[in-house]
Structures are given as C-alpha cells and as structure tokens.
Amino acid sequence: MAEALGRLLAADVFESCSAGTEIAAEVNPDAVRVMRRLYGVELLPAQRPKPLAALPPVDVVVTMGCGVQCPSLPCRLREDWGLADPTGRGDAAFEQTARAIEARVRDLRRRLAPDDGTRA
8 A cells, every 4th residue: 555655646756665574465455445445546456565675775664563573674764654554454444544654655755855945
C-alpha cells in the first residue's frame, strides 16, 4: 500500500519502492481490494512481494513498524511510521492503515519537496 500511495501522491518528489523482510506469495488481497475502493488504484499486476535485496540503492528508508527487526540499509534518512500490520483484521483495519500511510506519505512529500518559493 505504501509503494502505491507514494507513487500516487508523491511521484513528483520521490520514487517509491517496497520490499519486505518476509516475502509473501502474493500481494494481500485485502490490500488490493481496499486500495481499489479508496483510491481507485490497481495494485496488480504492477506490484509484487519482493525481498530487500531487490531494492535499488535508496536515500530514504521508511519502516512500517510491523514488529519485525529490519536489516540496516544505507540511506541518508530513516524513519519508522509505527503502523501495525492489518493482516487478518478485516477491511476496517486496512482502511485505517491506508489512511495513516496516506497522511505520512503526504507529510514526507512536503518535507522532501524542494522549496521553490511557490508554496504557501
């Protein structure tokens, strides 16, 4: 969800890519359904579960805070968003998580966007 929201809301400022410490066989169907309903975004077939080793070099690392130990990736900025994994908790939990990610992506975009003097 974070990769898709980053692409939807902040592609003009940063490139989003996502990877996990434990690789699932497929993108969570609940995430697919909720992202389609809330944002009109189709996660499939563009997104797939991938390992951290599949990531290109990164400048910013954001961890979700899903209760796992994240390996260290070289970066200039690292932050943890402290979000619980909504898996198995139904659509309401996925919607809440998607909205929380949306707010954080918007904030990260604001903080990373070059200040060109045109924003109020």
